Amino acid sequence: MPIVELNGRPYHVDDNGFLQDPQIWNDDVARDFATTEGIAEMTDEHWKLVRYLREYYLQFGIAPMVRKLCKETGLKLARVYELFPSGPANGACKVAGLPKPTGCV
Amino acid sequence: MRPRTKFSDLARADREPVARIDPADLPPLSSPGPPPAKLAAAWPARMDAAGYPLDGTRVLAFPDPATKAERDALVGAFLSGLEKLFSRENNWTFLQPLLLSMEHCARCQTCSDACHVFESSGREELYRPTFRSEIFRRLYFEHVKGGGLVSAWQHGRVEVTWPLVARLGELAYRCNLCRRCAQACPIGVDNGLIAHEIRKLFSQELGIAPTELHASGSMLQMKVGSSTGMNAAAVRDNASFIDEEMTEKTGVAVETPWDVEGADVLLIHNAGEILSWPENPGAFAVILNAAGISWTMSSDIAGYDSVNYGVWYDDAQLARVARMHAEIAKALKVKKIVVGECGHAHKALLVVADRLLDGDLRIPRESALTLLRDIVAGGRLRLDPSRNDFPVTLHDPCNVVRLMGVVEPQREVLRLVCPRFREMTPHGVDNYCCGGGSGFAVMGGNGFQDWRSQVAGRRKLQQVLDAFSDCLEPAVRKYVCAPCSNCKGQIRDLLAFHDVWRRHGIMYGGLAELVVNAMKDVNPGFIEWEWR
Amino acid sequence: MTVFVYAAIVFGVLAFAVGTAARAVQYARQPMHLRWELYPVPHERADRAAHGGSYFEQSEWWRQPRQRNLRGELAAMLPEMLLLKALREFNRGLWYRSFPFHLGLYLLAAAAVALLALAGATLGLGGAWPGGAFGRGCVTAVTAVGAAGLALAIAGACALLLRRIQDPALRAYSSPGDFFNLGFFIVALSALGLGWATRQDGAPGALAIAAGLLRWDLAVPIPALLGAGIVLSALLLAYIPLTHMSHFVGKYFTYHAVRWDDAPLGEARRLRTALSASLAHRPTWAASHMRGRGDGTWADVVATNPSREDGP
Ligand code: SF4
Ligand code: SF4
Numbered sequence: 001m002p003i004v005e006l007n008g009r010p011y012h013v014d015d016n017g018f019l020q021d022p023q024i025w026n027d028d029v030a031r032d033f034a035t036t037e038g039i040a041e042m043t044d045e046h047w048k049l050v051r052y053l054r055e056y057y058l059q060f061g062i063a064p065m066v067r068k069l070c071k072e073t074g075l076k077l078a079r080v081y082e083l084f085p086s087g088p089a090n091g092a093c094k095v096a097g098l099p100k101p102t103g104c105v
Numbered sequence: 106m107r108p109r110t111k112f113s114d115l116a117r118a119d120r121e122p123v124a125r126i127d128p129a130d131l132p133p134l135s136s137p138g139p140p141p142a143k144l145a146a147a148w149p150a151r152m153d154a155a156g157y158p159l160d161g162t163r164v165l166a167f168p169d170p171a172t173k174a175e176r177d178a179l180v181g182a183f184l185s186g187l188e189k190l191f192s193r194e195n196n197w198t199f200l201q202p203l204l205l206s207m208e209h210c211a212r213c214q215t216c217s218d219a220c221h222v223f224e225s226s227g228r229e230e231l232y233r234p235t236f237r238s239e240i241f242r243r244l245y246f247e248h249v250k251g252g253g254l255v256s257a258w259q260h261g262r263v264e265v266t267w268p269l270v271a272r273l274g275e276l277a278y279r280c281n282l283c284r285r286c287a288q289a290c291p292i293g294v295d296n297g298l299i300a301h302e303i304r305k306l307f308s309q310e311l312g313i314a315p316t317e318l319h320a321s322g323s324m325l326q327m328k329v330g331s332s333t334g335m336n337a338a339a340v341r342d343n344a345s346f347i348d349e350e351m352t353e354k355t356g357v358a359v360e361t362p363w364d365v366e367g368a369d370v371l372l373i374h375n376a377g378e379i380l381s382w383p384e385n386p387g388a389f390a391v392i393l394n395a396a397g398i399s400w401t402m403s404s405d406i407a408g409y410d411s412v413n414y415g416v417w418y419d420d421a422q423l424a425r426v427a428r429m430h431a432e433i434a435k436a437l438k439v440k441k442i443v444v445g446e447c448g449h450a451h452k453a454l455l456v457v458a459d460r461l462l463d464g465d466l467r468i469p470r471e472s473a474l475t476l477l478r479d480i481v482a483g484g485r486l487r488l489d490p491s492r493n494d495f496p497v498t499l500h501d502p503c504n505v506v507r508l509m510g511v512v513e514p515q516r517e518v519l520r521l522v523c524p525r526f527r528e529m530t531p532h533g534v535d536n537y538c539c540g541g542g543s544g545f546a547v548m549g550g551n552g553f554q555d556w557r558s559q560v561a562g563r564r565k566l567q568q569v570l571d572a573f574s575d576c577l578e579p580a581v582r583k584y585v586c587a588p589c590s591n592c593k594g595q596i597r598d599l600l601a602f603h604d605v606w607r608r609h610g611i612m613y614g615g616l617a618e619l620v621v622n623a624m625k626d627v628n629p630g631f632i633e634w635e636w637r
Numbered sequence: 638m639t640v641f642v643y644a645a646i647v648f649g650v651l652a653f654a655v656g657t658a659a660r661a662v663q664y665a666r667q668p669m670h671l672r673w674e675l676y677p678v679p680h681e682r683a684d685r686a687a688h689g690g691s692y693f694e695q696s697e698w699w700r701q702p703r704q705r706n707l708r709g710e711l712a713a714m715l716p717e718m719l720l721l722k723a724l725r726e727f728n729r730g731l732w733y734r735s736f737p738f739h740l741g742l743y744l745l746a747a748a749a750v751a752l753l754a755l756a757g758a759t760l761g762l763g764g765a766w767p768g769g770a771f772g773r774g775c776v777t778a779v780t781a782v783g784a785a786g787l788a789l790a791i792a793g794a795c796a797l798l799l800r801r802i803q804d805p806a807l808r809a810y811s812s813p814g815d816f817f818n819l820g821f822f823i824v825a826l827s828a829l830g831l832g833w834a835t836r837q838d839g840a841p842g843a844l845a846i847a848a849g850l851l852r853w854d855l856a857v858p859i860p861a862l863l864g865a866g867i868v869l870s871a872l873l874l875a876y877i878p879l880t881h882m883s884h885f886v887g888k889y890f891t892y893h894a895v896r897w898d899d900a901p902l903g904e905a906r907r908l909r910t911a912l913s914a915s916l917a918h919r920p921t922w923a924a925s926h927m928r929g930r931g932d933g934t935w936a937d938v939v940a941t942n943p944s945r946e947d948g949p
Contacts, residue, residue, distance in 0.1 A: 060342065062380075101333070103326075193668055198670055213728065217806070309923075421927055510899075
């Protein structure tokens, strides 16, 4: 299991660089993982997305549909990609400390 | 010229990749405009030091034995699995085809030119369809058939060491199981089958399979109901969101019926559609309701996810999931199961598992493509094809076409709803795989996503560009119809990697969406030209 | 000498027949496998076979009668067998070498059978083949076919051997046995051809030897080189079923029993019986998810949900 060091803190991650244990997530973890996505600073919009993902994950155990994410946060998909260049699944979920989405998604 | 990779290279004990694919060696793509920067940069710089690397990417996690005894134990386990593959008790499911493919190869290499992976890699020897087969064949003659000097002289031999075994397992995941090579073989030898059997050996004996296919694939599906991790509550929540969206968008009230006993049709989608391409299940709901079909979806475990990853790597998992699908249909007392736009689910449930389901589990099973054809060609919808006034080409999912023979229904639909439909070359049963086949589309770590965008999908991308060569400017919106979730996932990643939407305006999607987009009774503009 | 030649012929033919039959029986006896067909399947209804379609293209296919289109199947088989169609289509360069070789072998086989028929007739006619135009014509025809077969097979084998040596892709995948096999063809058939061509006036020809064989007449003076050619060719014949060169057997099964085997289980009692027999086997796969929680048969394994303790 690979370990990455972000801002001086070591994290266990999977082969795709996703946080191995979603339980240990907090705002600092989000900021640390944001650096791997080329995000210099977490803005309010970033947080809005990340918090929605987090809440949904805690309720249903998976990431929400992208469409639902856009609708509930009021952000257009293009904007989501601007905020998280590798996209909602690979970028935003990683920062929110969700496991990598599985299945044919 | 890089040196030709040899069989013995796989046995190398150093931690260097056996082959390095340099993007500069790959066949050029005929796409005007500058290539995106990452084309040359992102890959294969990420080399993996763990285990015995093959080619700079990896999908399997192997134990890394430190002592000779540990290594010998692993090799021993491999050899015992090898023997089981050739025994009736353990492998009756594929013994006959496997034996035939073992004993008759004339080593004529006719199959090589049929393989898109080999061709698109700049003919890297490692990916030649016969490369892994030949190693496997030599092991078979030596360790199953008794070996000996005469055998070695007749069949050749390779030294069996742990690095060779580990690399062979990984190499079984550089083949899409598309079986285009088998179609070209003058003798009928099936190199795709051999890759499939090697995967089975590793999964069924050593418990080694890609996480995406096993732990968070078929195992997760049997645990919570779907390899996406959606449980029944999540899928119902998502589906009702889709119903709302569809109602809003089409102006027609859309409601998905759930768990309706005695319905004519149990529709099983690939659950990935619900999460990533909700307009596809949404379009099905619109069409089936408009055509007055009695149908239902199931919220039972595995009842809302048609995937059956076992068909790619493990017979027990294949049989179990197929059985669950049939049980659900039986319990709901439906007249038939209709498999949504998912190729491997078609092949798994309609073809491969056909000889596993008997008695009251023999529920009739049908393709959604024929059902759509019946509805559209039967005049059960009011259609205005001019709403689809954009160039459309069709990708043939191998599982549906070459491996199942459903070729025309999807074309009949397209000819009726898409005035500017054009074929790829070649197409139909001679098609090329999208590069996402056999589970690749859901696998991505360690640079594998880049590998399948650069190598495995390269031929398909060229075909798409060629099909639209008369209208490549981005202002003309174009649509690649891929009636298969896995193909869609791969085509999405492929187009994104090569920046094709921005450069050429090429979008992708399923078949049902095109039908709804042409329906007179719904608001125009069902297809949204927004990259996703 | 003569007795060796006769014995070799008998041995060669018998070994070939037994070896080939044994292979065929071995494959035919394998258990029913899961479906793994590959389209086009030529025994589909002609309109569907044309685009490689299957009965799955029909709505509610299980309600439709299934028709097997035997003519389509034959139309696919014959060009494949006689002309090596797939090779021609997918590997023309090799086909130019392989086709003459195979055609040569077919002609040789035809000539051999015809020769035996003539020899048999000779015996029936009291020991001498009639001389007239018809009689001589028959002999000339058989001779021509045999000679052409020999020439084509030798030339083809040489071309194949050369290609295998020269083409790095072929060479890398060849075992010593592959070179030997082609060499064996070249040596045996060349000896046969040379022995026949260089036999002295008055020495027995092919027909005389064949008739001698049928009568087991040890007095027929077979020339040394021709005798050696016959013995080598007979040994070659016996050797073929031991190697992948028996692919003509394999090919029958890869096509009929795999690529074109689209029979649904529901239709055939044979398949249903085979399924229950197979489900009763006890697999010994070692991975933990492969275990059942009951009697350990395949039926039990399939009914077990490895992700849930509480069963299926
Ligand atoms: S698999 Fe078939 S085409 Fe390929 S080398 Fe073997 S015999 Fe030739
Ligand atoms: S099955 Fe497809 S990917 Fe695999 S070796 Fe054959 S042609 Fe290549």
